[in-house]
Amino acid sequence: MDLVERLDSGDPRALPRLLTRIENRTPEGLAALERLYPRTGHAHVVGVTGPPGSGKSTLVGVLATAARASGRRVAVVAVDPSSPLSGGAVLGDRVRMMGLHADPGVFIRSMASRGRMGGLAPAAAGVVHALDAAGFPLVLLETVGTGQDGVDIASLAQTVVVVQAPGLGDGVQAIKAGQLEIGDVLVVNKADLPGAGDLKRQLRLALPTETGPERWATPLLPTTATTGGGVDDLLAAIDAHREYLKESGNWEIRQRGAARAEVLTGLRAALERRLATLDGDQLNWLIAEAAARRRSPDAVVANLIATLDSAATGGDSVSDQRGG
Ligand SMILES: Nc1nc2c(ncn2[C@@H]2O[C@H](COP(=O)(O)OP(=O)(O)OP(=O)(O)O)[C@@H](O)[C@H]2O)c(=O)[nH]1
Ligand SMILES: [Mg+2]
Structure with a gap:
């Protein structure tokens, strides 16, 4: 029996264990949350x-x-x-x-x-x-x-x-x-x-x-x-x-x-995680560009969105954009 089944069967030890996995966002915890959420x-x-x-x-x-x-x-x-x-x-x-x-x-x-x-x-x-x-x-x-x-x-x-x-x-x-x-x-x-x-x-x-x-x-x-x-x-x-x-x-x-x-909180966190996976820390590099007034914050946002889009479609525009 997994933890959700044990919870349903009334096992008092299942809930605290389940919560620990959910708090730590382990794969098991997140999968359990998917099953529990409709309830x-x-x-x-x-x-x-x-x-x-x-x-x-x-x-x-x-x-x-x-x-x-x-x-x-x-x-x-x-x-x-x-x-x-x-x-x-x-x-x-x-x-x-x-x-x-x-x-x-x-x-x-x-x-x-x-x-x-x-x-x-x-x-x-x-x-x-x-x-x-x-x-x-x-x-x-x-x-x-x-x-x-x-x-x-x-x-x-x-x-x-x-x-x-x-x-x-x-x-x-x-x-x-x-x-x-x-x-x-x-x-x-x-x-x-x-x-x-x-x-x-x-x-x-x-x-x-x-x-x-x-x-x-x-x-x-x-x-x-x-x-x-x-x-x-x-x-x-x-x-x-x-x-x-x-x-x-x-x-x-x-x-x-x-x-x-x-x-929206989850989306923001997911976006930050994806930006952090871009090679060469492009996020911080572009922020430095904005701080130095070489690019506007709006242009940096557009650049990052374009990079994520092209990463999603398998392209690689990171080095191109950085060169320009
Ligand atoms: N005189 C008086 N003291 C109280 C009352 N309610 C709480 N206290 C005291 O205030 C102190 C803080 O109480 P807590 O319940 O720990 O307060 P809290 O807001 O949970 O504190 P944190 O979680 O640390 O932010 C304790 O010493 C309590 O005994 C009250 O109604 N009257
Ligand atoms: Mg307290």
């Missing part, structure tokens, strides 16, 4: 993002507990857990503290972001697809909300929860950085700390005021993740957002957006 599209993927130390892992742990209480199986994926900045505990530690690890209805996976071939986004997408195909109705995806990867990963989610907390600097920073805009649900965590009320007022002012008949009104919810305070309301808001997406037709729109983002 995906059913999970509610919820991105939980926010600055280091805002309490994302703690919140994801109590959310998973609340979702289990409602009878759902839950998968949790933490990307780049425990940033050195915050000294936050890794997700696994939090989950162990909450006793979730003993629950077979909870599956937890941590992914490190550094030193990954081809970037984090394709690896995370593959992991989410596999968990979706494995039948988890709810997938919680923790990411630090800074940098391009954080934004890419948010596009995998149907619902994005943006977590802020007092004491991490100015809430206005997050507003300026555009981090709130990707949020379908905003959370002020650490509601037990002084400053939470002020932060909530600041964020409230930054929220769009006009809400048309069809628009989702972004909720702004206080939580105390360490005690579970406010978490039932947060889960209710997440579930309500799913209902809204389904009823408004936005579920399909988001899925198309996610597929589009994944295809």
Whole structure:
């Protein structure tokens, strides 16, 4: 039996092994993903993002507990857990503290972001697809909300929860950085700390005021993740957002957006890999030509496309063009 067959037969060891191969994009992992992909599209993927130390892992742990209480199986994926900045505990530690690890209805996976071939986004997408195909109705995806990867990963989610907390600097920073805009649900965590009320007022002012008949009104919810305070309301808001997406037709729109983002990211990566195989490092040579103002960037792009075209049809224009 291969790993997909073992997954289907209910072997609990199959899923983590499959995910390792998918994350590393081995031929076996990619072939498994091809077979699993038609089964995906059913999970509610919820991105939980926010600055280091805002309490994302703690919140994801109590959310998973609340979702289990409602009878759902839950998968949790933490990307780049425990940033050195915050000294936050890794997700696994939090989950162990909450006793979730003993629950077979909870599956937890941590992914490190550094030193990954081809970037984090394709690896995370593959992991989410596999968990979706494995039948988890709810997938919680923790990411630090800074940098391009954080934004890419948010596009995998149907619902994005943006977590802020007092004491991490100015809430206005997050507003300026555009981090709130990707949020379908905003959370002020650490509601037990002084400053939470002020932060909530600041964020409230930054929220769009006009809400048309069809628009989702972004909720702004206080939580105390360490005690579970406010978490039932947060889960209710997440579930309500799913209902809204389904009823408004936005579920399909988001899925198309996610597929589009994944295809374009993959295309870009494939293009870069192909350019890297051109002999004599033509890409860097042409970039140097553009930097030296001997060719325009547009001309360089046209040249590279022509080279890839002719390579695809078996010709070889590389040395000709370089000579000219
Ligand atoms: N007072 C208070 N502390 C909290 C709350 N939620 C989390 N914390 C604490 O904040 C610290 C960071 O929590 P984490 O859950 O690790 O935060 P994180 O956002 O996952 O951190 P990184 O993954 O490192 O970015 C820990 O010491 C938590 O115990 C809360 O509601 N109130
Ligand atoms: Mg964390």
